[in-house]
Amino acid sequence: xxxxxxxxxxxxxxxxxxxxxxxxxxxxxxxxxxxxxxxxxxxxxxxxxxxxxxxxxxxxxxxxxxxxxxxxxxxxxxxxxxxxxxxxxxxxxxxxxxxxxxxxxxxxxxxxxxxx
Amino acid sequence: xxxxxxxxxxxxxxxxxxxxxxxxxxxxxxxxxxxxxxxxxxxxxxxxxxxxxxxxxxxxxxxxxxxxxxxxxxxxxxxxxxxxxxxxxxxxxxxxxxxxxxxxxxxxxxxxx
Numbered sequence: 001x002x003x004x005x006x007x008x009x010x011x012x013x014x015x016x017x018x019x020x021x022x023x024x025x026x027x028x029x030x031x032x033x034x035x036x037x038x039x040x041x042x043x044x045x046x047x048x049x050x051x052x053x054x055x056x057x058x059x060x061x062x063x064x065x066x067x068x069x070x071x072x073x074x075x076x077x078x079x080x081x082x083x084x085x086x087x088x089x090x091x092x093x094x095x096x097x098x099x100x101x102x103x104x105x106x107x108x109x110x111x112x113x114x115x116x
Numbered sequence: 117x118x119x120x121x122x123x124x125x126x127x128x129x130x131x132x133x134x135x136x137x138x139x140x141x142x143x144x145x146x147x148x149x150x151x152x153x154x155x156x157x158x159x160x161x162x163x164x165x166x167x168x169x170x171x172x173x174x175x176x177x178x179x180x181x182x183x184x185x186x187x188x189x190x191x192x193x194x195x196x197x198x199x200x201x202x203x204x205x206x207x208x209x210x211x212x213x214x215x216x217x218x219x220x221x222x223x224x225x226x227x228x229x
Contacts, residue, residue, distance in 0.1 A: 004159070033216055040125070042205060042221035043160070058216060090159055104150055105217065107159030 004108035023091030032074035122220025135193040139206035148211035
């Protein structure tokens with residue numbers, strides 16, 4: 001069963017901490033994405049990557065960075081966590097450009113991050 | 117930011133009824149319109165998707181209707197069942213995969229037995 005795995009289901013961090021959220025996919029997908037999900041706001045794109053060591057800003061990149069050193073792994077980094085970053089974070093992967101989105105995204109189950 | 121506007125925010129339907137969720141988009145460059153279904157504790161999963169070269173696509177009890185001139189599309193769930201209770205997201209994007217998908221804010225659907 002192919003899947004996207006997010007390393008933590010729940011995380012509680014303190015304001016100002018540096019936080020790493022890890023995502024691994026086993027489908028050999030080129031594209032990987034980080035979204036945050038908030039009630040009433042839907043899913044908002046933070047960053048995405050089309051290839052190893054490549055990254056693109058999404059709609060809400062402020063306060064976040066990403067790392068993609070290996071094809072299967074895409075990390076989201078909160079440089080200095082703040083309470084307004086309390087949210088559900090969803091990682092997704094998809095087939096590459098050209099094949100595009102016809103097979104959709106595969107999402108992980110999410111990491112619920114609370115910053116106190 | 118290109119928006120996708122989704123309504124209603126929540127919806128209660130009796131078992132056996134028709135559930136209808138609507139979305140509108142702004143960017144005329146979008147050419148791929150999927151719907152995702154999310155159950156509690158799970159990530160969203162692709163339910164059904166449509167390209168703008170057709171006005172309707174049906175898969176089982178789920179149908180997407182697409183109106184290109186109005187820049188609107190909708191999800192119809194026929195014979196709604198309690199197992200359909202979930203949050204539904206519409207989305208829009210470039211089928212080539214550029215720039216990711218833009219999602220609506222979601223509809224919390226409850227099917228009452």
